[in-house]
Amino acid sequence: MNTSVKIAEGLILKNPVLSASGTFAYGEEFSEIFDLSLLGGIVTKGLSLKPKKGNPSPRVFETTGGMINAIGLENIGVDAFVIEKLPFLGQFNAPVIVNFFGNEEEEYELVAARLDVDGISALEMNVSCPNVKKGGIEFGKDPNTLLSLVSRVRRATSKTLFVKLSPMVKDIREMAIAAQEAGADAITCANTIPAMAIDETTQRPVLGNITGGLSGPAIKPVALKLVWDVHQCVHIPIVASGGINTYHDVIQFLLAGASAVEVGSASLRDPLCFIDIIEGTKAYLKEHSIQSVTELVGKLII
Numbered sequence: 001m002n003t004s005v006k007i008a009e010g011l012i013l014k015n016p017v018l019s020a021s022g023t024f025a026y027g028e029e030f031s032e033i034f035d036l037s038l039l040g041g042i043v044t045k046g047l048s049l050k051p052k053k054g055n056p057s058p059r060v061f062e063t064t065g066g067m068i069n070a071i072g073l074e075n076i077g078v079d080a081f082v083i084e085k086l087p088f089l090g091q092f093n094a095p096v097i098v099n100f101f102g103n104e105e106e107e108y109e110l111v112a113a114r115l116d117v118d119g120i121s122a123l124e125m126n127v128s129c130p131n132v133k134k135g136g137i138e139f140g141k142d143p144n145t146l147l148s149l150v151s152r153v154r155r156a157t158s159k160t161l162f163v164k165l166s167p168m169v170k171d172i173r174e175m176a177i178a179a180q181e182a183g184a185d186a187i188t189c190a191n192t193i194p195a196m197a198i199d200e201t202t203q204r205p206v207l208g209n210i211t212g213g214l215s216g217p218a219i220k221p222v223a224l225k226l227v228w229d230v231h232q233c234v235h236i237p238i239v240a241s242g243g244i245n246t247y248h249d250v251i252q253f254l255l256a257g258a259s260a261v262e263v264g265s266a267s268l269r270d271p272l273c274f275i276d277i278i279e280g281t282k283a284y285l286k287e288h289s290i291q292s293v294t295e296l297v298g299k300l301i302i
């Protein structure tokens with residue numbers, strides 16, 4: 001049975017299960033709990049050119065079927081990552097996929113160029129964060145803006161490039177086509193959905209940022225539909241993100257057209273869920289006499 005997935009010439013995953021950006025930090029805490037070499041890939045917290053403090057607390061809130069976060073892209077900055085975190089990640093036999101963003105177009109380009117170093121297998125460009133004033137979804141709403149931005153980043157890096165889209169766009173297909181046209185190697189589909197929580201006792205918003213992004217099982221059906229839509233219109237691989245909790249979810253996303261999946265919020269609740277998800281996926285393939293995981297991609301029977 002073959003669980004490996006080819007995302008691009010330079011990127012073959014041993015299985016289709018990756019961590020998600022922002023719920024795995026830089027891997028250190030999780031490495032104390034399980035062997036990160038078991039993962040299909042390690043996706044790290046979004047990086048900017050300079051360190052970023054993020055939003056005021058409270059920054060997370062558990063809600064029915066998921067959580068709302070407004071971290072505000074807090075991170076240590078690209079240079080500290082390369083010096084302090086990347087060598088640690090290099091000891092594992094799993095490709096490192098570095099998520100990043102910029103406050104303006106030029107910053108995206110600069111960060112991508114600084115990440116063009118050994119030890120990084122791919123970059124994931126975040127054009128979809130709902131929790132920051134600059135550097136998030138403002139670049140991911142209009143296909144022409146996205147085309148121009150991804151083209152600039154494409155020229156700045158030789159790495160495999162994922163573009164992580166927002167669910168909050170007029171038509172995600174237009175965005176995926178623009179990213180593909182600009183030279184993206186894969187589409188990550190998708191980021192969190194804008195949301196908020198209110199405490200009626202205090203009559204105040206729960207989150208310091210007032211609004212945040214909803215993730216977890218609550219958004220899975222939305223993400224599934226987005227993956228299905230994107231699969232109809234691009235030929236590059238899709239990496240699914242949104243509410244993946246179990247191997248059942250993995251199989252469903254593969255059938256909808258994803259080649260791999262990212263597990264985010266579920267791993268905050270149970271850091272060992274990656275192992276169950278990988279093992280469950282293998283057991284499903286065996287039970288259904290499927291030789292290769294890729295046989296399932298986009299094979300929804302209708």
Ligand SMILES: Cc1cc2nc3c(=O)[nH]c(=O)nc-3n(C[C@H](O)[C@H](O)[C@H](O)COP(=O)(O)O)c2cc1C
Binds near residue numbers: 266
């Ligand atoms: C606490 C938290 C921090 C996040 N930080 C980032 C980030 O830095 N960059 C990014 O592209 N997505 C970020 N995300 C979005 C996740 O990577 C993922 O796309 C989203 O949570 C949906 O997946 P899930 O339902 O499995 O959590 C974050 C999500 C959470 C919950």
